Amino acid sequence: MIKTTNDQLNNSLNDIKHSINQLKDSIEAMNGSIMKLSVQKQSTDYDSSLKTEIQSVKNLLLSRQQFPNIPSVAPIIPTWQLESKSSPTKDKESLNESTDSKSDLGSD
Numbered sequence: 001m002i003k004t005t006n007d008q009l010n011n012s013l014n015d016i017k018h019s020i021n022q023l024k025d026s027i028e029a030m031n032g033s034i035m036k037l038s039v040q041k042q043s044t045d046y047d048s049s050l051k052t053e054i055q056s057v058k059n060l061l062l063s064r065q066q067f068p069n070i071p072s073v074a075p076i077i078p079t080w081q082l083e084s085k086s087s088p089t090k091d092k093e094s095l096n097e098s099t100d101s102k103s104d105l106g107s108d
Helices: 002-061 079-086 088-107
Strands: none
Touching: none
């Protein structure tokens, strides 16, 4: 009877040792996962801070103060364009005269 109790106790101790070893393995695996996640988070934090700094530099370099003011000069129209704008009816009249003269030539 003592032997069976001892055997049962040894079996229980062995089961407990086995369970403890499994728990240790699980904890080590979880620690590894936690370490990977913390490295990924640090990398993500670094990436986001880097993006923020790049955006700040771009904003500084491309701000309005970095460029000269746009001059406020009225547009100047060349004289040859002014002449053609002022006489659109003359062009039509000369076109009509040339077509009339051509039709007169064809009627003879």
